[in-house]
Amino acid sequence: MPSSNILSTTKSSSSVVLQLIHVLSTLFRVSKPVLLATLLYTLFKYRHTAYGTTPRTDIPGPAGLPLLGNLIEMVRRPKQLNYQTQTKYHGIYGQIYAMTLPGIGRVINVTHPESLDHVLRVNFWAYEKGEYFRHILGPLIGSGIFGADGQHWKWQRRLASHIFNVAAFRNYTSDVFCQEGQLVLDYLCTVADRAGDQNIVDLQSIFYMYTLDSFGEIAFGQSFGCLKDPEQEVEFATAFDRLNTTLANRFNAPMWPLTDRWNGLLEQVEKDQKTIFDFAYSVIRKRRAFQQQKLENQEKKKNGEPGQSPSGTKREKKDLMQLFMDAHDENGEPLSDEMMRDTLLNFVLAGRDTTAQALSWMFYLIHRSQSSGDILRKLTEETDRILGRGAQSLSKGDGSPTSTSTSEPTIQTYPRYPTVGLPTYETTKNQKYAEACFYEALRLYPSVPQNIKICVEDDVLPSGHKVYKGEKIGWSSWAMGRDTKIWGPDASVYRPERWLTGEKASSSKFVSFHLGPRTCLGQQFATIEAITIMSMLFQKFTFELVDPDNEPSYGPALTLPMDKGLPIRVRRRLDPIV
Numbered sequence: 072m073p074s075s076n077i078l079s080t081t082k083s084s085s086s087v088v089l090q091l092i093h094v095l096s097t098l099f100r101v102s103k104p105v106l107l108a109t110l111l112y113t114l115f116k117y118r119h120t121a122y123g124t125t126p127r128t129d130i131p132g133p134a135g136l137p138l139l140g141n142l143i144e145m146v147r148r149p150k151q152l153n154y155q156t157q158t159k160y161h162g163i164y165g166q167i168y169a170m171t172l173p174g175i176g177r178v179i180n181v182t183h184p185e186s187l188d189h190v191l192r193v194n195f196w197a198y199e200k201g202e203y204f205r206h207i208l209g210p211l212i213g214s215g216i217f218g219a220d221g222q223h224w225k226w227q228r229r230l231a232s233h234i235f236n237v238a239a240f241r242n243y244t245s246d247v248f249c250q251e252g253q254l255v256l257d258y259l260c261t262v263a264d265r266a267g268d269q270n271i272v273d274l275q276s277i278f279y280m281y282t283l284d285s286f287g288e289i290a291f292g293q294s295f296g297c298l299k300d301p302e303q304e305v306e307f308a309t310a311f312d313r314l315n316t317t318l319a320n321r322f323n324a325p326m327w328p329l330t331d332r333w334n335g336l337l338e339q340v341e342k343d344q345k346t347i348f349d350f351a352y353s354v355i356r357k358r359r360a361f362q363q364q365k366l367e368n369q370e371k372k373k374n375g376e377p378g379q380s381p382s383g384t385k386r387e388k389k390d391l392m393q394l395f396m397d398a399h400d401e402n403g404e405p406l407s408d409e410m411m412r413d414t415l416l417n418f419v420l421a422g423r424d425t426t427a428q429a430l431s432w433m434f435y436l437i438h439r440s441q442s443s444g445d446i447l448r449k450l451t452e453e454t455d456r457i458l459g460r461g462a463q464s465l466s467k468g469d470g471s472p473t474s475t476s477t478s479e480p481t482i483q484t485y486p487r488y489p490t491v492g493l494p495t496y497e498t499t500k501n502q503k504y505a506e507a508c509f510y511e512a513l514r515l516y517p518s519v520p521q522n523i524k525i526c527v528e529d530d531v532l533p534s535g536h537k538v539y540k541g542e543k544i545g546w547s548s549w550a551m552g553r554d555t556k557i558w559g560p561d562a563s564v565y566r567p568e569r570w571l572t573g574e575k576a577s578s579s580k581f582v583s584f585h586l587g588p589r590t591c592l593g594q595q596f597a598t599i600e601a602i603t604i605m606s607m608l609f610q611k612f613t614f615e616l617v618d619p620d621n622e623p624s625y626g627p628a629l630t631l632p633m634d635k636g637l638p639i640r641v642r643r644r645l646d647p648i649v
């Protein structure tokens with residue numbers, strides 16, 4: 072650039088600065104020197120940190136820009152490399168490092184197991200989800216358990232824990248998983264029998280359908296029907312996915328209140344929210360009407376009059392929704408429609424994507440080209456040994472509908488494949504290798520790859536680092552699963568055997584299901600669901616990845632979806648048990 076140009080550019084920018092100082096000094100009625108001094112002081116104070124964040128030099132981390140902190144790096148970081156970047160920073164700065172962001176403040180990132188155990192369990196009440204979390208996810212989670220704190224969280228937790236601990240509920244869920252698994256088998260049989268290259272399916276989308284339909288049945292007594300016609304789009308699922316993605320992106324885009332408005336996303340959020348809410352309300356209304364009719368019938372019976380069967384069925388509904396409908400909140404009141412809605416949607420969020428994605432990553436890990444085939448062989452052998460010919464089957468063997476042995480909740484099951492041993496709650500408990508494969512996939516590809524809590528009471532971590540009220544603790548289960556200090560030199564190797572020789576899914580090293588009082592309520596549910604479907608699939612099919620040499624990339628979401636799904640070739644097993 073010629074020197075005259077440089078001179079004129081410098082002149083014009085300094086005149087802009089002078090004009091700005093003039094405007095500000097008039098606006099705030101302070102003299103120009105005072106304003107200039109204040110500006111210089113502010114710039115100096117926040118020379119490495121985001122505006123409003125108290126500077127600290129005792130925690131390492133990537134250098135920030137004056138006033139902006141680490142905003143630019145955060146915004147520019149490729150979304151598909153977010154967790155790798157966090158892992159890289161832990162490699163550079165250690166198990167604890169900090170970043171600052173305008174409007175958010177300091178986020179202390181922790182992969183030190185003892186310190187995380189302290190935050191999530193030992194000093195549980197000093198850390199909350201907080202307004203920040205609720206504000207971002209509000210359109211999806213409302214006042215449901217995921218964003219709740221304090222007493223509001225406590226009663227939801229108590230109620231939900233009770234449900235998950237009821238033995239009949241476990242048997243019931245296990246039966247639903249088999250029933251929906253049959254539909255997956257039916258569909259994959261048609262795919263496997265297609266000629267030539269047509270036997271390819273996106274397994275991740277099949278797992279989404281399987282977990283959503285199972286969950287619909289368990290939660291509302293009504294399947295979403297995705298597996299009835301896997302090629303047909305389900306409006307609820309589409310809106311739910313889009314909303315999930317949009318809200319997840321907000322965590323990595325601190326300017327979202329502005330940008331979402333500019334690019335029309337706020338409007339889309341409202342539309343998707345309406346679709347989801349409409350669905351939830353319609354299910355709630357139907358159930359309330361069902362209950363009302365039941366009450367009227369009881370009244371009629373008492374008076375000796377004939378009653379009409381509610382909604383034309385004699386079936387006693389004892390699903391998750393009924394259990395919440397019969398419950399009372401922390402003030403002893405029945406749950407309002409809004410609270411019912413939030414409860415159901417929080418459970419869909421918890422119960423659908425997490426398990427489907429973990430299954431997809433597990434299928435990828437087992438079938439990718441680096442995999443020796445040993446894992447698949449052991450998995451199939453275990454499945455055959457436990458469920459093979461002659462194993463306990465719930466089938467009547469005549470293809471007629473069966474019902475479970477438990478008195479409540481009751482469900483009508485689909486006709487079974489007569490000679491295949493079907494998984495039950497008890498058999499899945501014995502499939503230790505399958506469980507190890509599932510947990511090992513969750514170690515490397517945790518369905519909730521990152522998380523955050525806010526400190527509400529000054530604290531000191533076991534690592535010695537202070538945490539001040541208002542600061543946030545972030546942790547990446549992805550980075551922890553790959554940390555050689557935690558898992559040893561083979562941390563990045565998919566080795567299910569490590570779970571058979573002492574590792575415990577409840578340890579503070581493995582946080583894929585969270586830790587402490589807020590630990591995942593659905594861990595067992597998810598494990599049984601996953602083992603059920605994987606056993607059913609390995610009994611009947613073999614799989615071959617379309618792209619076995621490349622790791623799938625993940626898409627932006629609250630969880631860890633493969634952004635292009637998992638295309639896989641399906642073939643019938645040549646040595647079938649049937």
Ligand code: HEM
Nearest residue numbers: 216421422425426429518519583584585589591592593597
């Ligand atoms: C592989 C499957 C799953 C994984 C990896 C997983 C993981 C997690 C994680 C990391 C959390 C803590 C989230 C947070 O801090 O907000 C959590 C919470 C929770 N999970 Fe799961 N989850 C899975 C499946 C399920 C299923 C199937 C259900 C229910 C059917 C479920 C129900 C819940 C509930 C209710 C909470 C909230 C607990 C609370 O805040 O007290 N999860 N889960």
